[in-house]
Amino acid sequence: MYDGGFQNGILNGVGGSIKKIVVHVTEYENNNFLFPQAKYISQCIDEIKQELKQDNIAVKANAVCKLTYLQMLGYDISWAAFNIIEVMSASKFTFKRIGYLAASQCFHEGTDVIMLTTNQIRKDLSSPNQYDTGVALTGLSCFVTPDLARDLANDIMTLMSHTKPYIRKKAVLIMYKVFLKYPESLRPAFPRLKEKLEDPDPGVQSAAVNVICELARRNPKNYLSLAPLFFKLMTSSTNNWVLIKIIKLFGALTPLEPRLGKKLIEPLTNLIHRFIASGNFWLQTSKVKIVIGAALYLGLLAMSKILKTHPKSVQSHKDLILQCLDDKDESIRLRALDLLYGMVSKKNLMEIVKKLMIHVDKAEGTTYRDELLTKIIDICSQSNYQYITNFEWYISILVELTRLEGTRHGHLIAAQMLDVAIRVKAIRKFAVSQMAMLLDNAHLIASNTQRNGICEVLYAAAWICGEFSEHLEESNQTLEAMLRPKVTTLPGHIQAVYVQNMVKLYASILQQKEQDGEKEAAQEITQLMIDRLPQFVQSADLEVQERASCILQLIKYIQKLQIKEVPVAEEVIALFAGELNPVAPKAQKKVPVPEGLDLDAWINEPPSDSESEDEKPKTIFHDEEQRHSRHRQPEIDEEELARRREVRKQEQANNPFYIKSSPSPQKQYQDTPGVEHIPVVQIDLSVPLKVPGMPMSDQYVKLEEERRHKQKLEKDKKKKKQKKEKKGKHRRHNSLHTESDEDIAPAQHVDIITEEMPENALPSDEDDKDPNDPYKALDIDLDKPLADSEKLPVQSHRNAENLKSPDTEAPLVGKKSKKPKKKEKKHKEKEREREKKKEREKKVAEEGKKVNIYEMSCVSNTYDIQGNLQNDSQVTVSVIFENKSTSFLKSMELNVLDSLNAKMLRPEGSLVHDGIPVPFQLPPGISNEAQFVFTLQSIVMAQKLKGTLSFIVKNDDGSTHEKIDFKLHFSCASYLITTPCYSDAFAKLLESGDLHMSSIKVDGISISFQHLLAKICFYHHFSVVERVDSCASMYSRSIQGHHVCLLVKKGENSVSVDGKCNDSTLLSNLLDEMKETLSKC
């Protein structure tokens, strides 16, 4: 039994203790009620932490190995990243292997320490032991970052011609990862990669084929020139893995070069024979049932491919495919659904959908049912309802679908209903009647009020009934249905549509009644509205409430007029005059901006901030009571209404984007006869509905068949006639006539066959490519000769001297001072200490003499603080770059390792570790200034950020890649802005009492008080408020609005500074900095 022996075991030492963890954890899995695993693991992690602290590398490696296992169990081991690097750099292969394994399992692009691995990896890559190199390459393939890719690209490229095939194949494969992370390396490395296609070792060859295939699949056109080479490989290679890749590659190439297709036929036939043989092998070695499942799946997959070229041959297997819908395996069902989508035609659509509907009823589980539902809608609506010949049938299918319980696609059904009703004019009458039934039966649907639930269809139903109310037969009944109290339980947005559309309905009823002279009936309906509308006025939904109260007032007014016996219907109906035309989704985008119109220019000057601040709160928040007691008389009189209408019409006339009610040319052609002759009403009468209120789509299938039959007969008659007229002698037997798709004329036409576009729309532009596509960067022309500038950066060795601490670099300062610049003179003293940190001297060691000296002077103490009102957490750092070498510097990139508090502002879309390119190049002896913006969270502490400047040095010998490390020091003073302050305001500030106080004293000051104040003003951004003899008060403000007040007193040989500030930390840091400045005086 478990007696804790294993737990002791882990303390006992190195050997096998990883197995103890494993055993314990495995045991735990079997009786997890006996052992609290979390406790055990945390104990293990504690022990591991102890082990990591030891010097013995074997202990460490074992600890890391245990961590790797724990990582797999889901425990966070990112804290040990540094220890992993330690183990990686062990000299013994045993440990190195474990280190790299751990790194490959847990490092990712966000791992900070990854940049520390560069040199270690480079060392391992050039190790004499091929397994060291191999393990480094394997590890690198898992965690390569853009930085690593850039720095190591050249090393890996060299390895591609290593003497050992083992290394070569790994290097070739990893190059693909490098290309993805550092696309610039593709062109320089490509010639060598191409060479590897003909490598004597089959492994290397297959690796090269793999890489080029993957590259070519993404951007095939750049690789067309390789086709002959691959053709040769395909005919000569015997490695099936390679052949499959090559075929894949040709699949991508053939669309671009049609001639390839013909050439490929023969070798492909040969290959297929061979593959069939290997397929048999598969059958023999694998479990048969898996293969059957797979075969079914693949068969369906293959069918979907055949479907594209030979639709007829697949359509004959319709029944088989429908059978697959019954399969237990979801993958197969989904495949079958996909196939159905592709194989519908006008002829079989109804049948297929009917079968699908049966499946919908049978399907268990809402998810699959939802999938079926979306597929049905997809199938029907594809390519502008191309296959629908009878929209009445489709509407009834949609209505049937509303009976599904628990679907999440109510919205989809609603959208389809709206789309069909708007775009298919001939169907509106039928649609309206069906929607009225839905509204009448709303209680069946409304029970499910969840988001996107089936109740969404009521949204569509209400809108359709309102908008096309002229087609409604029992308007009163529908209005009644919409006013039922139950409606108030629907979601807000649906209620809002209800409210709006019941007015439309009301308007049309009113008109009807007035025309018939039934004044009393008209007044009754008004009274009904007034009685029922208040339930919506009380709605919790603002939109409903607002609409309802507006409308209630309008109707009350109408009632007044009705009592005076004034005819109002015309006016009311005019509120909803005008027809809504369907507009293509992209229409707005395609309207060109007229010349001379600047969309970014202000139309009016924006109101000043202070004004809006005063008004906003009042207008947004109202007391609920206030709202109800408010006087709500709208006072719209006849004139006012007429005037408003006139204004609106004029506005519409002037508005180029308003679609006027006058018929557009597109609409005219759709109104051609052929639509009207369909006996819509007849159908309605001839179908006895089984469930009252619910249409049966099945009936339409029969009806449609009859219709088609009739149509066919008519056609045949015509044909006969024609033939008779033509005196044709070759009469075919009628029964042989097969119905083709083209013969079936749809019963109704769909508007916008071509999308309705504004008149002056621009020609269709291509769909934008995804800017995030990582492969886009690899779309590089590979046939162009390689330019010098494209050579891979070669890291030059640093002189050991450079790695010493800054104080050894004192001579540099002297060197620099030979070329003093204006700015440097200004801040000479301050800069000197910074530059010690920032300057590095580089020598090319191989040549044994100094070749290049690059210096960078970062004038980091001249912060520009921008946008301190809107953006209180940004500072701008101006950096001056000076090239003191004789070489040309280009592709400079500045990168800073962000801290929690301070972050460099990078352009949108770039990663956290991306550098920012410096927007200029530097010829020898030139300096230039660039600005970088940083965001800071807290400014009470000074900040130090480490960074690197990487650049390419180009001289006669070629180009090399160089780096300079530097530190950016954000002193607290740099967050202060010199702000003038009057003495009375200053006094008030001091009196307010909410400032913290602190003071310092510095001895041994010899400079004059005047001079001293100037220093404080200059370096610490203060302004003098008042000065009395050897005593001065000073003031400054931080970018985040802290007030800082100083009282500076000069004694004999000393200076004392008393400070007051809102933030005590900020103050003490500021004073410390000041102390440093002053002590140098």
Added chain:
Amino acid sequence: SPRPAPPSRLGPWGGCCSPSCARAPRARAGASRQRPPRSPLLPPPSPAGTMQFMLLFSRQGKLRLQKWYVPLSDKEKKKITRELVQTVLARKPKMCSFLEWRDLKIVYKRYASLYFCCAIEDQDNELITLEIIHRYVELLDKYFGSVCELDIIFNFEKAYFILDEFLLGGEVQETSKKNVLKAIEQADLLQEEAETPRSVLEEIGLT
């Protein structure tokens, strides 16, 4: 005794032949059936070779090995693993080895108590992936000598090393079984303590 019963051998391509494999509990099948639009939480299509990742897990849903060829954060990895393990375990033995999941294709195969599960891109070949899985199992079998789940648990690092010699960055690196095993054996020779995989089992008394 709570000690785990000796698991059935994966056997020479034994498939799901053990009597214990009868039926996996039907978990929330099809949690991923729907393919929703990519949520912003998910990364953009990741640059990778053919294979996105490989997972090995037991019939109880315990992860035994994971190899990711796409850079993802730990959180995402965990989420994907959890979802996939559930989906795959819910499938019945007779069902086919492929399923579509998000915008990837999942190819899995069960060997005794272990599921080998790979994710490939849409245009990639499922059968070749099945072949890769099979080849990997063959390699493990050759290396450990009739491999079983415990071999992979106790020598997980070896399992990783073998995988690394076989696949690199999601691409098949070496198609010759012989070469892969040779590389592994030689690398093992470099280790000072040449511990055989067998000794582990002896250590815990499972021989």
